[in-house]
Amino acid sequence: VVTGIDASAGMLEQARQHLGADADVRVADLADPLPFPDAAFDDVVASLVLHYLRDWGPTLAELRRVLVPGGRLIVSVEHPFANFLGQRLAGDPTNYFEVRNRIEEWTMGGRTARLSFWDRPLHAMTDAFTAAGFRIGVISEPPALPAARDLIPEVLGESTDNRFLCFLFFVLHAD
């Protein structure tokens, strides 16, 4: 039994197309209090979203609140080294140890969108998790699925083990 949230009604429409019209998906902003009671969920999956938020403290406190004791928060984020290394290689003197705003323009399907990311060092992530009351169970850099090589040969073509510096995964426990 799954409930999904996103700030974008368009993304939720995509989810509905995959899950069916009766899927419980709702517009909600992770920067705001969540529209759920305490201890409502066994697990929370925050997939590639926290790096859009400047301040993780209030969001993690809310995710902790809606989890049952013993529940898990499973997080994927952009790897904190990946963008930093890319910026440095491009000659940008960005400071890894700051929480910093990165603006990108992406053009897809003939439309251009402005994306605002908040990059932070690894220790700022782990500190935020523990400050919110989570115990860190796993920090993982898993390889891509074998089939990904056909989808993104330009990224995985050189890799012998299907690994590339892109995402970082955490399993956090709400003890």
Ligand SMILES: C[S@@+](CC[C@H](N)C(=O)[O-])C[C@H]1O[C@@H](n2cnc3c(N)ncnc32)[C@H](O)[C@@H]1O
């Ligand atoms: C890279 S996509 C990931 C989508 C999906 N979670 C997945 O893993 O396939 C980032 C998503 O974060 C959502 N998002 C960004 N800021 C948000 C916020 N403050 N509250 C809720 N959703 C947000 C965007 O609308 C977008 O759908």
